[in-house]
Each structure stands twice: as C-alpha cells, then as structure tokens.
Amino acid sequence: METQEAPEDRDCSSEPEGSEARPRSSAVRGVLRDVALLAVVCAVVLFLVNMFVAQPFGIPSGSMEGTLRIGDRVIVDKAVYRFGSPQRGDVVVFDGRGSFIDDGASGSGDANGDDFVKRVIGVGGDTVTCCDSKGRLSVDGVPLDESGYLYPGDAPSQVPFSIKVPAGRLFVLGDHRSDSSDSRDHLGDPGGGFVPVDKVIGRVDWVVLPVGHWRSVDRPAAFATLASELRKGAGHGQQG
Structure with a gap:
C-alpha cells in the first residue's frame, strides 16, 4: 500500500x-x-x-465667394513662398496688422483673427486701374478677364481707382467684391491697403471641408493670359 x-x-x-x-x-x-x-x-x-509647411484655416466670411464659402476649411501652403513671392491670381492668407487693421490692434479678420484671405491682383510695380470703358479692371493697361472667379452679378469695383503698387507690396481684392473689405477700402489709410509680402502666411491650395466642397484652388487661366500680354507689352517697349 x-x-x-x-x-x-x-x-x-x-x-x-x-x-x-x-x-x-x-x-x-x-x-x-x-x-x-x-x-x-x-x-x-x-x-x-x-x-x-501647411496649416488649416477656417473661412468665416463671404468675401471670397464663390471661390471660398463660409464654413470652408482650407489648407494653406506655408512653404511655397520661401523661395519666391506671391503671384497675380494667388489666393493668399496674410496677417492684416499694419495694412488692413492698425498695427498692434486685434481685428476680427476674415480667416482667423488678424488673418485675412484675398486674391492677389497686383504685385510690386503694377499699376492697377478700374475701370475701363467696358467696366473691366486692368493691370498696366491690360484688361483682366475676371469672369472665371468674380462673384456672379458683381462688378469689378463700384469705386474707381488707379494705384501703383509699391515694391514688396501686394494689392489684393476679394472675389465677392460687393461683400469684401479689401485694398480698395484702405487706399487712404497708412500703408494704402497694400499688403507687405513678408506678412503673407501662405497660399490657399485646397478646400478640404466640408467633404462636398473638396477641391484644389488653382490660379485662374486669366492671369496667365495677363502675364503673357504684359510680357509682350514689355518686349515692344524695349524694342521701341
């Protein structure tokens, strides 16, 4: 056991x-x-x-309709101007202090706080005029076809003007001209409403929200035509 x-x-x-x-x-x-x-x-x-590199911004106003709508979220390329400058036709976000609002003050902006979003119409050295006999805006005497982005029913400007853009500055307008406080509204202010290039945060490249608005924001073909006409004019001037 x-x-x-x-x-x-x-x-x-x-x-x-x-x-x-x-x-x-x-x-x-x-x-x-x-x-x-x-x-x-x-x-x-x-x-x-x-x-x-890139930064999202919200669009709280209708100043850039119908390119950008209220509530759109856009992506701004912050690196694109590191080795270059804004071009005519670019939609840019910029710090408006010193040009659109008093330097040191805080404003509501139309992108985020002190930041504004507008389209570049004139760069340093350009003479921007409105309007010609056909009601068109022109750059250095060359008419600009704005039909591809100007808000339906809007005129290029209800206020006539003719200005020369200083070097290192930009003349900017909203696409919804009748609902945009832009360079035209600050012509008599210190700085003349011209945006310093070094105040530009970046170029609007994409609308990403709402999903139904997803698309790229491209430079309108009218600005390539304008640049070509200006080059031709400069060439004729040099030859003469």
Missing part, C-alpha cells in the same frame, strides 16, 4: 498566484508606453508641419 504521493505529483504543484499576471501587466504597460510615445511623435510632427 502506497503511503506517500508520487514524486511527480509533488513536483507538479501550481506556480505562485499572480506569476502569469505580472508578465501580462508588463506587456500592457509596454503597449501603453509605445502608444503614448507614438502620440507624442505625431503631435510633434503635426506641430512642425503646421508651423512650417
């Missing part, structure tokens, strides 16, 4: 309680640590992209 447990039975005693829980909890902590590290890395990358 056996009076003792078999050695193998004694050796098969269970491990101390909690021995499996410790490795499992360590694995969970490791996963959480990795997730937290990934979140930090993503936050840093997003911050750097937002600061130096």
Whole structure:
C-alpha cells in the first residue's frame, strides 16, 4: 500500500498566484508606453508641419465667394513662398496688422483673427486701374478677364481707382467684391491697403471641408493670359 504521493505529483504543484499576471501587466504597460510615445511623435510632427509647411484655416466670411464659402476649411501652403513671392491670381492668407487693421490692434479678420484671405491682383510695380470703358479692371493697361472667379452679378469695383503698387507690396481684392473689405477700402489709410509680402502666411491650395466642397484652388487661366500680354507689352517697349 502506497503511503506517500508520487514524486511527480509533488513536483507538479501550481506556480505562485499572480506569476502569469505580472508578465501580462508588463506587456500592457509596454503597449501603453509605445502608444503614448507614438502620440507624442505625431503631435510633434503635426506641430512642425503646421508651423512650417501647411496649416488649416477656417473661412468665416463671404468675401471670397464663390471661390471660398463660409464654413470652408482650407489648407494653406506655408512653404511655397520661401523661395519666391506671391503671384497675380494667388489666393493668399496674410496677417492684416499694419495694412488692413492698425498695427498692434486685434481685428476680427476674415480667416482667423488678424488673418485675412484675398486674391492677389497686383504685385510690386503694377499699376492697377478700374475701370475701363467696358467696366473691366486692368493691370498696366491690360484688361483682366475676371469672369472665371468674380462673384456672379458683381462688378469689378463700384469705386474707381488707379494705384501703383509699391515694391514688396501686394494689392489684393476679394472675389465677392460687393461683400469684401479689401485694398480698395484702405487706399487712404497708412500703408494704402497694400499688403507687405513678408506678412503673407501662405497660399490657399485646397478646400478640404466640408467633404462636398473638396477641391484644389488653382490660379485662374486669366492671369496667365495677363502675364503673357504684359510680357509682350514689355518686349515692344524695349524694342521701341
């Protein structure tokens, strides 16, 4: 008759309680640590992209309808002018302090706070005039066809003007002229309503929200035609 447990039975005693829980909890902590590290890395990358590459902006006013609608979220390319300057036809976001609002003051803006969104019509050296006998705006005497982006029913301007854009400045207008406070409204102010190039934050390249409005914001073909006509005119002037 056996009076003792078999050695193998004694050796098969269970491990101390909690021995499996410790490795499992360590694995969970490791996963959480990795997730937290990934979140930090993503936050840093997003911050750097937002600061130096691209930034989202909301459109709270109708001054750029029908190119940009109230409530649209747009992506602004902040790197595009690092090695160049804004061109005629670009839709840009800029800091309006010192041009559209008093320097040091805080305004409502029409993009975010002190920031405004408008279309570049004239660059340094241009003479922008409105309007000719056909009611068109012209740059250095060359008429600009604005039918592709001007808000339906709007005239290029109800206020006649003729200005020369200083070097390093921009003359900007909203596409919805009858609902836009732009360079025209600040012609008599200090700075003349001209936006310093170094105040430009970037170029509006995409509408991303609402999803139904998703599209690229391209420079209208009329500005390529304008540039071509201006080059021809400059060439004829040099030859003469």
